[in-house]
Amino acid sequence: MMWKLSAGLAGAALLASAGMAQAAGELNLYNWGNYTNPELIKKFEEAHDIKITVTDYDSNSTALAKVKAGGHGFDMVVPSANFVKIFIDEGLAMESRPDQMPNFKNVAEQWRNPPWDPGRHYSVPWQWGTVGMVVDTSVYDGDINTSAIVFDPPESLVGKINVAPEMGDIMGLALMYVGSEPCTTDKDALKKARDALMAAKPKWLSMDYGLVEKMPRGDFAAAAYWNGAAFRARLAKDTIKFGYPKEGYPVWMDSVLILKDAKNVENAKTFMNFVMEPENAALISAFARYANGIDGSEAFMPEDMKTAVEIQVPDAYKDKGVFLPACPKEVNDIYTAIWTELTK
Amino acid sequence: MLTETAGSGRVEAEERRKVRRSWLLSAPALTVLFMAASGPLLIVLVYSFLEPAEYGGVVWKFSDEAWFKVVFQRDIFDGTLSFADAHLMILWRSVRIAFLTTLTTLAFGFPTAYFIATRPASDRNIWLFLITIPFWTNLLIRTFAILEVIRNEGIINTGLKLAGIIDQPIQMLYSDFAIMVGMTYVYLPLMVLPLYASMERLDFRLVEAAYDLYASRLAVLRRIIVPLVKPGIVAGSILVFVPALGAYVTPRVLGGGKNMMLGNLIELQFGAGRNWSLGAALSITLLAIVMIVLLFYVRAVQRASEARQ
């Protein structure tokens, strides 16, 4: 019976998948899951008669591994800042010169010459954000602008803390907490960071994703996590606040670039120029809830985002943000060793 | 070859024909497996002897560093050598959880399979489908559904609170208990289905005979039923234990990710750790361990059944 069932299903599905509408051109975008606004896609498809197929990935390393292996069929990918540099260094990115595109004038000054892509010869801002402290102030109402929240937590938060399971971000946060900087080769600092992590871990509850729905539900009361998620959690429960650690906090940016082996290069370039349009960049932000690095896009953003303290970094903490570079191999090995020890 | 056949007569020719038939019947499965499972593993074996590249992948240069790192660790700060106790602890945790999962699925699965096998024949397939239907949703959504049951504001805690039994929620999520519940849930059909397949043909005349000889129910279960369905128990245990050893979605979602399992450790090396060689070496190690465990298990089962006969 399973045979007939299987065969029937397969047949029906094959029929269903045939006969799709044909557009003049196509474009294959490889992006983080649940990160691409369907409205943005629809708008682009209608304006340029180009069919976009979005395929998801769940981590930078997966995306890199797949693109590196080849034969993937993607045209564009949206890696995080430190990985943009890897894509460029490994010869996987195409020098598409977005800096010469008409809409490049909209890119905010601070994102025009980033260290991972000087002069923006390869990539265009997609979204950026920070990693900070998310605290339910109904549980703890002290100072939340310090990473001591997770590394030396107050009594009322012990056993109720979640830390994002992101090696690079958390190692960076720990190194800044002990007064050093991300990717340092200074062994003493790394040792201090390890000790801080090891001492703090028994006071944590979990290292998990899904803060947006878990924190309002009371699964944990504090976290080291991304700002956009903190913002959405606050909308669900208004005692949830986001703190910018004064010891320093990681800043990240995802940028969209064209792959060297892309088949639809012209369409990809059209898309690049398209997302630098403030109105379109605002669509990206409205969906995934992070800032985008395009001047003038604020005007088109949803009302609640314009004033959100999670998205608009207060001036007092602006200079505490640090970009996470791609660590050299020997440092990354130490990172991995510490991380393994931490989660063994 | 020909002269040998002629010399040893028909029996041996028949034997040889049977062996050839075995190979022919297995050949299509083996071909697919070689193309899409075992063959590619050779790549992994080769990678374990190469140097890891800067950003994932490997450099084509021989190195035994990865294998060294599986067993030993050089202290990152003072360079002293010691056993890689982090790896051993992770291995131990994985083995323990996989073993417990096998036991709990057996404890629940055996009576369930027996229940199904003793229904009237026309109903059995319906019960069987009832077992599999929850699994037509995928693993992630099922795991999230369990999370919903055991979390602080989940069904159990809310129920207990309403009943006035507790006033503070019991912390079940993010514990070993949560992992066990989740793994048992996820792997249950892998135990029930093979058990059912071998119980369905259980000859109840034997059971009847035993009762006629005044055997107790426990004795019937132990001496008649269990030995008869042993192939099912073996198959089920393998199907649960081995995948459980490398599981990582369920431990990660329900266990909170604070403590790694082997699957997570290997994934870390291929992912953020950017050390594909070590990942490859760890994988081959896991493969070897599983093979050895299976060998002992099958041997022990065989010996036990021989002893009984």
Added chain:
Amino acid sequence: MALFGQRRPFSIRRLPGFTMIAITCFVLLYTPIVTLVVYSFNAGKYIAIWEGFSLQWYVAAWNNAAVQDATIRSLVLAALASLFATTLATMAALGTTRVKPFRGLTAIYAMINQPLMVPEIVTAVALLILFAVIKVATGVQGLYYLVAAHTAFCIPFAYLPIRARLEGMDLTLETAAADLYATPWQTFRRVTLPLLFPGILAGAMLAFVISLDDVVITEFVKSAGQETLPTYMLGQLRRVITPEINAISTALLAISIIVVSLFFVITRKPS
């Protein structure tokens, strides 16, 4: 099946406590599923914050071409993979059970069960490397790679129940058939296959479910536009999972229950 149909349940079949455990088991199996179904009707934005009844997520899923695409692809893949895997596994099981041990038999076992023994991520990376080379060399894209990969790792799941069934299956009927001058094919078709059927069914169902569940291998093997439901969810895992997924899962459950019920009604032989 008819062979087994005549037996009526006697009290000797009853073992104390077994029925209770079995019923508990079914209840426990369905508790999370019920939650999942309930939350698919959630008016709220997030999977676990109940804000009232609504059909909005069904509407959202209905309008989301990506999610529908992924669902259909998952089903096609599972159907094809379980079909191939069960066929191959049945042949292999017939070839490797009830034979005198010969040199190479252990090797065949080891190879058939090998996909079980390595974590998915390892097979995934290995396949990524191999298939990428083939894709670049031949330029052939398409679902073939996923079907091949899924078939391969489904084989042991189909093989083990079938083998468990075959082992110790009563030989006398087959011998009797042969004695009555049935051709080997007739014996197989009329005697062995019906006897083997419960094992094949169990194996096929396992293979289907396993294929439907796979995330990691699919994530690494898929090409542009080859999203399946699990990889679609995996992508969401890091951000937030919406009740849309619940809606899809509920719809899938409903469809599968309807299909299965219809099937039973149609195939039920008047006894």
